[in-house]
Amino acid sequence: RKEVEQDPGPFNVPEGATVAFNCTYSNSASQSFFWYRQDCRKEPKLLMSVYSSGNEDGRFTAQLNRASQYISLLIRDSKLSDSATYLCVVNIYDDYKLSFGAGTTVTVRA
Amino acid sequence: NAGVTQTPKFQVLKTGQSMTLQCAQDMNHEYMSWYRQDPGMGLRLIHYSVGAGITDQGEVPNGYNVSRSTTEDFPLRLLSAAPSQTSVYFCASLKGQGVGGYTFGSGTRLTVV
Helix, strand or coil: CCCEEECCCCEEEECCCCEEEEEEECCCCCCCEEEEEECCCCCCEEEEEECCCCEEECCEEEEEECCCCEEEEEECCCCHHHCEEEEEEEECCCCCCEEECCCEEEEEEC | CCCEEEECCEEEECCCCCEEEEEEECCCCCEEEEEEEECCCEEEEEEEEEECCEEEECCCCCCEEECCCCCCECCEEECCCCHHHCEEEEEEEECECCECCCEECCCEEEEEC
């Protein structure tokens, strides 16, 4: 079983729509959680950390459910520029070593 | 600040050749790591370093060596390239334990023929 699993998508949504997707992790001792964004053929960039109480950053909302071992990302009022692959990242062992999901692809169409 | 700089951006090697992928950061980050990214598999950790003079293996270390003689530089050496090492390689750095997220370099696209 992979340590971090994501629905690969793609999620194809119109501009202005809301899109949400989850990521599950296998190690209940995981400590830190992040969402990264990766554009085609580019490096991953930190989108946001995920906190236990949930958190927002503009149109992006992240949630953590420790009991069911998943994190979620919701994008409101989708923009064309939101088209990317979103990587779920979990600290499995310690704060230095992170495990990456394979990514969820989102395509926003005009 | 330049952040994390990787060179080269593209490389084609023949099977059996060796080469070094360069990574440098100018943010005085303690932690540096190398990942490879293959389609459908996510990023996998090759080697990492928690400070100058200290390195350790990640999930997929075979066929690769690293060294960390300075805080700034963390080169990755391919000892004898194999087609299975065709991948995109990312170097990343982190300021310290629990401090923010990783900063990635722009990647090196390596093809081994």
